[in-house]
Amino acid sequence: MNKTIVVTGAGRGLGYNIAMLHLEMKDHVYAYDYALTDELKHLEEGTDLLRIQQCDIAVTDSVVNAMQEVLENGxxxxxxxxxxxxxxxxxxxxLAETDLDMCTSMYNINAVGALRVCKAALPLLSSGTVIINISSEAGSIGNCWREQEYSYCMSKAALNMGSKIMSNEFSKRAVRVLNFHPGWMRTAMGGQPAMESSNSVSPEESARDIVKIALEIDKIPKDQLYMEHTGKPLPW
Ligand SMILES: NC(=O)c1ccc[n+]([C@@H]2O[C@H](COP(=O)([O-])OP(=O)(O)OC[C@H]3O[C@@H](n4cnc5c(N)ncnc54)[C@H](OP(=O)(O)O)[C@@H]3O)[C@@H](O)[C@H]2O)c1
Structure with missing residues (x-):
């Protein structure tokens, strides 16, 4: 049966590729992005399966408005x-050169953003729903080797904690929550170094891995919440 899928950050990179995979499977996809790209607009013109919505996950009203159509669909x-x-x-x-004021906006997007979306979607999260939060290995305290990137790492560690609490809360309604490191991807965010490295992964490949795991969720032990796109567990 066709599934109902919601994807944020769907304008490019990993989110775009996840949306594409589900469209290929004939699922109904609600694709959200900060700025709607021409690629997304073009895709929507060619299919009834895709609905696109401008959505800034940093702003509660924007998320609530974007979720309205999904809620009305019921x-x-x-x-x-x-x-x-x-x-x-x-x-x-x-630390000496770090602009600490940036921490607040990055935390608002990377950590609180996913929770805002989940909160707005609460009436439609029920038995069997899978929530996939894209974190990063940068959010792992156990594996941390960096001496820089304070805001990004702290924001992803905070997302990990938010995901764990949601997982505890939502287990009563049989909703699973998984956190992924998608790999060092050849996207705008991965930048030129990722484009030139043999250690990076394409967003297409990462999307395929993550979608496969989401569709075969019963193969993932219930206590495994944080992992690589390949399914290999990561330490918190
Ligand atoms: N790339 C990597 O190597 C890497 C590694 C580890 C984890 N990750 C994580 O993987 C996820 C996807 O990364 P990516 O490489 O695909 O990034 P990307 O190519 O930069 O795409 C990020 C998407 O998020 C959207 N976005 C940013 N701020 C937003 C907001 N406030 N509201 C709504 N949408 C917003 C962007 O929209 P606009 O285009 O309009 O800005 C863009 O479409 C991110 O969560 C990232 O932290 C990436």
């Missing part, structure tokens, strides 16, 4: 992908 959300996120190359400095 169908349970099968998979909710919280992909939207930001990074700044200005962060590649030590």
């Amino acid at each position: 169908k349970q959300i099968d998979i909710l992908y919280n992909v939207a996120g930001v990074f700044s190359y200005k962060e590649k400095v030590g």
Whole structure:
């Protein structure tokens, strides 16, 4: 049966590729992005399966407005992908040069954004719904090796905590919550270094891995919440 899918950050990169995969499977896709790209607009013109909405996950009213159509449709959300996120190359400095005021806006998007979307979608999250939060290995405290990128790492660690609490709360309604590191991707965020590295992954490949796991959720142990796109567990 066709699934109902919600994807944030769907304008490019990983989110776009996740939306494309579900459209290929003939699922109904609600694709949200900060600025609607021409690619998304073009895609929507060619199919009844895709609905696109401008949505700034940093702003509660914007998220609530964007979710309105899904709520009116009334169908349970099968998979909710919280992909939207930001990074700044200005962060590649030590504490002395770090603009700490940036922490607040990055935290608001990367950590609180996913929770805003889940909160707005609450009436449609029920037994069998899977929530996929795109975190990063940068949010792992156990694996942390960096001496820079304070805001990004702290925001993803905070997202991990938010996901764990949602997982505890939502287990009563049989909703699963998983957090992924999608790999170092050849996207705008991965930048030129990722484009030139043999250690990076394409957003197409990462999307395929993550969608496969979301569709085969029963293969993932209930206590495994944080993992690579390949399914390999990560330490909190
Ligand atoms: N790329 C990597 O190597 C890497 C590694 C680890 C984790 N991640 C995580 O993976 C996710 C996807 O990354 P990506 O590489 O695909 O990034 P990307 O190419 O930069 O795409 C990010 C998407 O999020 C959207 N977005 C940003 N702020 C938003 C907001 N406030 N409201 C709504 N949408 C917003 C962007 O919209 P606009 O285009 O309008 O700005 C863009 O479509 C992110 O959460 C990122 O932190 C990426």
